[in-house]
Amino acid sequence: MPGIIGRKIGMTSLFTPEGKSVPCTLIEAGPCTVTQVKTVDNDGYAAVQLGFGERKEKNTPKALAGHFKKANATPKAKVVEFKIEETALALGDVVKADLFEEGEFVDAIGTSKGKGFxxxxxxxxxxxxxxxxxxxxxxxxxxxxxxxxxxxxxxxxxxxxxxxxGGDRVKIQNLRVLKVIADRNVIVVSGSVPGAKNSYIVLEK
Structure with a gap:
């Protein structure tokens, strides 16, 4: 799987073994539910659609509610599509933070803070x-x-x-994964990522 949807928790700092303080961002990555698997035969291209976060059923359009029902999933607040040639994932599968490993580099995509005029x-x-x-x-x-x-x-x-x-789609490349807290679905990456606290972030390998 090439990526995952997350939520920005905030910023903190970690110390390296050499005693250097490194600013970092905490991201709640997943759990994300596979809401659709697209194939070349049916859709013209191959991709996996993930859903993250919960939304109230009464505020979910009927068409979208039926889309999530096919995957036996509750209505999701954020849906993102990842292009991928081959995948073993199926409808309803769950992708978690253990998708990433410490030391690898990721790209973070989010919406920057709006500054007004x-x-x-x-x-x-x-x-x-x-x-x-x-x-x-x-x-x-x-x-x-x-x-x-x-x-x-x-x-x-x-x-x-x-x-x-501000308020633009921003992509920050080559952020190092400093720590993966799998039991809490939290990923710690070096540096800052675009957006305010609790905003949605897309992490790509």
Whole structure:
């Protein structure tokens, strides 16, 4: 299985045998239920669909409830598909944190924290217009010039300007698995992963 769905618990730190403190993130990885197995003959490609977390049955659409019922599973809050050529998994099987081993590297995918509407200094690390001398007045965090005059007589698309920041799908690669607590379905990875506490994280090998 190439990956698993998890939930970000929070951050802490671990000490290496050399006495170095390493920041790390705790992720509740699984248990995930196999809610669908796709094949080339039926769907045109091979994949395994996993479901994680619980949702109230009254808030689950009838079509989705029937989909989970086929797998003899309760309604799941998060459903993710993993492409895989061959698998021994079947409908209703459970994937847990012991899928990973200590020392291997994984990729973490999540939705970054939303920052709202931000200016260019915070959003793109602009330095601002400059000091307060030579006629400058309350322009310290402004973007400055955004284009020419007679040509092109417009602002090019993609110009870095103020706007909505965060809330994007972010993938952090090559995070080392520092510890696997199998009985609690917890995986400890080095560094930070995108998203707030209790947000959903997809771990890929």
């Amino acid at each position: 931000q200016g260019v200094v915070k959003r793109y690390n602009f330095a601002g217009v400059g000091g307060q001398t030579h006629g400058q007045h309350n322009r310290g965090r402004h973007p400055g010039s955004i284009g020419a005059c007679s040509w092109p007589s417009r602002v090019f698309k993609g110009m870095r300007m103020a706007g909505r920041m």
